[in-house]
Amino acid sequence: MISKAQFDFEIENIIKNAIREDVGDGDHSSLACIPVSASGKAKLLVKDEGIVAGIDFAKKVFENVDKNLKTEVLIKDGSHVKYGDIAFYVEGSSQSILKAERLVLNAMQRMSAIATKTNTFVALLEGTGTKVLDTRKTTPGIRALEKWAVKIGGGENHRFALYDMIMLKDNHIDFAGGITKAIDKTKAYLNKTKRDLKIIVEARNLDEIEEILKSDGVYRILIDNFSYQDTRTAVKMIGNKCLTESSGGINEETIRKYAECGVDYISSGALTHSVHNMDLSLKAV
Incomplete structure (x- = not known):
């Protein structure tokens, strides 16, 4: 198996490449209508049932996008979740939250599906x-x-x-x-x-x-x-x-x-x- 250092390297590259792919030369939707100084707060809302996965990855994404974003985790990776649960809150620059949003969701939706299926087999x-x-x-x-x-x-x-x-x-x-x-x-x-x-x-x-x-x-x-x-x-x-x-x-x-x-x-x-x-x-x- 690969080492932790190699695994961390793979995760870092996934984040960098995904942001490059998604953001390009700028999130112009946010840049057009949200002031740079604006701050906000968002919640990760569960609208399904199963095993949640990718929360620790989401924290890495937020940190990579903006080190000043603060995450409050309510539910840990590997927990069983149901409709209406809130997995975490993230707070800070509104532009930064929006820049990270799609990567976080795409990754967590797929990771949670895989974790849920795996847990069923286990x-x-x-x-x-x-x-x-x-x-x-x-x-x-x-x-x-x-x-x-x-x-x-x-x-x-x-x-x-x-x-x-x-x-x-x-x-x-x-x-x-x-x-x-x-x-x-x-x-x-x-x-x-x-x-x-x-x-x-x-x-x-x-x-x-x-x-x-x-x-x-x-x-x-x-x-x-x-x-x-x-x-x-x-x-x-x-x-x-x-x-x-x-x-x-x-x-x-x-x-x-x-x-x-x-x-x-x-x-x-x-x-x-x-x-x-x-x-x-x-x-x-």
Whole structure:
């Protein structure tokens, strides 16, 4: 996983790029009708139900736009919210509040949707010992926000990107000439480059599980698109040799059944690519 410093760097870049994209050479709507000296106060109003996420991000946005903006947080990230709740107040320059408004709302609406969906999956796995993972199926440019939201919702992050973990999937295996060759080449590469990266290998059937198990140094086996029965068989075959992860179209109806097969993790792209934004508004008070 990436370091806190790298994560903070990603968040800072998201904010800077988003403000550049949205503000350009000026918020002319506000500049045209609101005096520079005008001050005001606004509230983050919840108009939906679920797990709120992005409040700490909103504070970073306000600080980046105007260090003199003051935020009073009433509800913390990860809390369950309902229609009519007020998550926070922000006070200061009216122009600054308006400049930050859309970025704050866009981010919080999506982050809250992801946190809510993740929390639903986590609740469905209660008592099984299986953990929920996200994937790289994220919105380009804001991956850090979406993975942050997964954590807020109670899930865990998979690798952040291509550089912080080795994941040998079907195409890597086929291009490399097979599972064993892919693993051997990977270990040689890590040794040559002196990199300490965990190795995950995808299996498409039980025969591939058997072949993977012949190689040492595999951190986790990705049991991809297996039936319940074959997943249970795979888990027994793997035993304590490495960790296990199920994936492939797993949803609210099937996630519990896969967990009961005994896998350590279940990864789902749906956490980040199939959500409906939470309805939030920033209103002047």
